Amino acid sequence: MAQNGIHIGLVEDQFIFREGMKSLIQNWPNMSVIFESGDGHSVIEKLKQTSFRPDVLLIDFSLPPLGEQEFNGLDVIQAVTNHFPDIKILMLSIHDDENFIAKVIEYGAHGHLVKESDPDDVRKAIHAVHEKGSYINEKTLRAIQHNMGKKIKPNQPYAQHTKLTKREQQIVELICLQHTTEEIAEKLFISTKTVNGHRINLLQKTNSRNTAGLVIYAVKNQLVSV
Amino acid sequence: MAQNGIHIGLVEDQFIFREGMKSLIQNWPNMSVIFESGDGHSVIEKLKQTSFRPDVLLIDFSLPPLGEQEFNGLDVIQAVTNHFPDIKILMLSIHDDENFIAKVIEYGAHGHLVKESDPDDVRKAIHAVHEKGSYINEKTLRAIQHNMGKKIKPNQPYAQHTKLTKREQQIVELICLQHTTEEIAEKLFISTKTVNGHRINLLQKTNSRNTAGLVIYAVKNQLVSV
DNA sequence: TTAAAACCGGGTACTTATACCTGGTTTTTT
DNA sequence: AAAAAACCAGGTATAAGTACCCGGTTTTAA
Numbered sequence: 176m177a178q179n180g181i182h183i184g185l186v187e188d189q190f191i192f193r194e195g196m197k198s199l200i201q202n203w204p205n206m207s208v209i210f211e212s213g214d215g216h217s218v219i220e221k222l223k224q225t226s227f228r229p230d231v232l233l234i235d236f237s238l239p240p241l242g243e244q245e246f247n248g249l250d251v252i253q254a255v256t257n258h259f260p261d262i263k264i265l266m267l268s269i270h271d272d273e274n275f276i277a278k279v280i281e282y283g284a285h286g287h288l289v290k291e292s293d294p295d296d297v298r299k300a301i302h303a304v305h306e307k308g309s310y311i312n313e314k315t316l317r318a319i320q321h322n323m324g325k326k327i328k329p330n331q332p333y334a335q336h337t338k339l340t341k342r343e344q345q346i347v348e349l350i351c352l353q354h355t356t357e358e359i360a361e362k363l364f365i366s367t368k369t370v371n372g373h374r375i376n377l378l379q380k381t382n383s384r385n386t387a388g389l390v391i392y393a394v395k396n397q398l399v400s401v
Numbered sequence: 402m403a404q405n406g407i408h409i410g411l412v413e414d415q416f417i418f419r420e421g422m423k424s425l426i427q428n429w430p431n432m433s434v435i436f437e438s439g440d441g442h443s444v445i446e447k448l449k450q451t452s453f454r455p456d457v458l459l460i461d462f463s464l465p466p467l468g469e470q471e472f473n474g475l476d477v478i479q480a481v482t483n484h485f486p487d488i489k490i491l492m493l494s495i496h497d498d499e500n501f502i503a504k505v506i507e508y509g510a511h512g513h514l515v516k517e518s519d520p521d522d523v524r525k526a527i528h529a530v531h532e533k534g535s536y537i538n539e540k541t542l543r544a545i546q547h548n549m550g551k552k553i554k555p556n557q558p559y560a561q562h563t564k565l566t567k568r569e570q571q572i573v574e575l576i577c578l579q580h581t582t583e584e585i586a587e588k589l590f591i592s593t594k595t596v597n598g599h600r601i602n603l604l605q606k607t608n609s610r611n612t613a614g615l616v617i618y619a620v621k622n623q624l625v626s627v
Numbered sequence: 628t629t630a631a632a633a634c635c636g637g638g639t640a641c642t643t644a645t646a647c648c649t650g651g652t653t654t655t656t657t
Numbered sequence: 658a659a660a661a662a663a664c665c666a667g668g669t670a671t672a673a674g675t676a677c678c679c680g681g682t683t684t685t686a687a
Contacts, residue, residue: 189517195421291415340633353614355673368636375676385643386674388579390616394627399617566663581643594666601646611673612644 180205181305184222184229186212186251187267192290196233199294206301215251219258228262231305235267235290256283263304267292278396286310339380344398346373351390351399406431407531410448410455410488412438412477418516422459425520432527444477448485457531459523461493461516478510489530493518504622512536565606570624572599577616577625 183200185208187193197208210229212218222228234251252264266284268276269291279287285304288297303310339347349359356374360367378384381392393399409426411434413419423434436455438444448454460477478490492510494502495517505513511530514523529536565573575585582600586593604610607618619625 189418190520191421191425191516191523192415192418193421194425194520195417195419198424199417199420290417294416294420297417342634350613351617353610353617355611357673365634366636368638369634371674371676372635374674378675384579384675385581386612387576387616390613391577391579391620391625391627394617394620568664583643591664592666594668595664597644597646598665600644604645610645 180207181231181301182207182209182227182229183301184208184210184212184232184262186215186218186232186234188213189235192235196297199297200301203298206298218251219254222255222259222262228259230261231263231265231301233265233267233301234284252279252283263308265300265304265310339377339398343373343377343380346370347377347389347393347398350374350386351393406433407457407527408433408435408453408455409527410434410436410438410458412440412444412458412460413493414439415461418461422523425523426527429524432524444481448481448488454485455488457489457491457527459491459493459527460510478505489534491526491530491536565603565624569599569603569606572596573603573615573619573624576600576612577619 183206185193185196187196190213193211193213197211200206200208209227210221210225210232212221215234232255234255252266255262255264264284264286266279266287267290268279268287269289276287286300286309288300288310292300300310345363346359349362354362356367356370360370363370374389377389381389383389383392390399409432411419411422413422416439419437419439423437426432426434435453436447436451436458438447458481460481478492481488481490489512490510491512491514492505493514493516494505495515502513512526512535514526514536518526526536571589572585575588580588582593582596586596589596600615603615607615609615609618616625620627
């Protein structure tokens with residue numbers, strides 16, 4: 176049994192990417208992939224069913240389907256840290272949006288990497304989270320700092336709540352589907368005034384100037400699938 | 402030399418995905434990866450420099466950086482088919498948007514697959530384009546049909562030109578950056594009336610109802626990076 | 628169970644976007 | 658050299674979005 180070294184788990188819905196990551200890791204010394212999952216739903220369950228759990232969990236998520244509320248990458252982070260606080264979490268994403276990265280960390284991840292990263296960075300990051308408990312690169316640090324700053328400095332009247340409510344998410348989706356305020360109101364059986372209010376709140380929360388910014392935010396934060 | 406079978410080339414900017422694909426392919430009988438490129442710029446040049454060219458080229462592209470006009474996946478397809486008509490092209494993308502798929506085929510690809518596809522589908526697709534010259538799955542077929550239909554049936558007054566002009570692409574980008582018509586006009590030293598005209602044309606060409614649709618289109622068609 | 632947050636909806640005002648008309652110049656293609 | 662496409666810009670009009678005001682009910686959390 177060469178089961179020494181760092182035990183790694185992969186949560187990744189793209190099969191090929193997962194295979195690539197696995198073959199990479201297997202070639203690195205003192206590392207082995209002992210856990211895999213193709214979706215977020217089953218991760219907790221699978222982890223519970225085994226006593227041989229990974230030291231480091233690499234989580235990556237593509238876009239969740241539009242329309243349905245899903246267990247997304249952030250939820251997985253939260254669930255894992257709640258149930259298995261010893262497991263270190265390294266989040267992989269295709270986004271380098273600061274808001275997103277900051278949220279990843281806020282939800283409990285021990286590090287973040289963009290998917291395009293050099294394999295050696297991945298290796299370093301795995302070592303870092305395992306041995307030092309965290310891997311915060313420059314970009315991640317900046318993201319954290321900027322997002323902490325937002326909550327501290329008082330010259331921004333409304334601190335960003337960052338997290339959108341269920342209703343707000345619904346409305347963002349409909350906006351992305353090119354529905355007008357009036358259509359959204361009809362669809363949700365509420366007044367256009369209410370929808371209007373939600374839109375204003377959304378613009379504030381997402382720090383957007385207009386609909387275009389809102390849509391970009393939605394895509395970046397995987398509120399809608401492209 | 403086990404250089405028999407199908408010779409495959411990979412054009413893929415995500416290193417890890419490329420590795421995954423490579424290791425998958427190497428495990429399949431009668432296939433081998435003999436060519437790789439991490440970006441679109443160098444593909445043609447690299448192909449010219451060798452006489453041992455791939456039979457099948459798998460092309461996948463993430464988003465090109467915003468702001469600069471780049472050689473994107475479609476350009477690569479066109480360039481390859483022009484220079485090396487014998488090479489079969491299989492396009493991989495994260496999008497299943499019909500417009501996009503149709504465009505891929507229109508530009509000369511011999512098949513299309515979404516990146517989330519089952520590895521076995523990839524294998525089948527490679528065989529198909531190599532032996533039958535094409536791999537058109539159900540989704541691709543639908544995309545083609547719908548897009549051909551658009552140009553045939555006369556109840557749609559303006560056929561979609563599909564391809565955006567340089568100026569239009571510029572304006573789309575600025576819209577995605579949350580600029581208003583007035584700001585865009587200032588930035589480009591043109592009248593707001595002109596920008597307005599471009600916007601209208603863009604909505605028509607992209608088949609969008611409003612700015613939200615335009616932004617989604619831009620993201621889908623990789624006109625902007627998210 | 629009390630407070631906070633979310634949700635709802637009325638009002639008003641202003642800004643921006645959408646849509647079409649016209650015709651002109653410049654650039655690209657054939 | 659001619660045709661086509663792109664680009665430019667004026668006019669006019671309506672539709673939609675942005676941004677506040679107010680106070681109410683319902684849901685969630687401390």
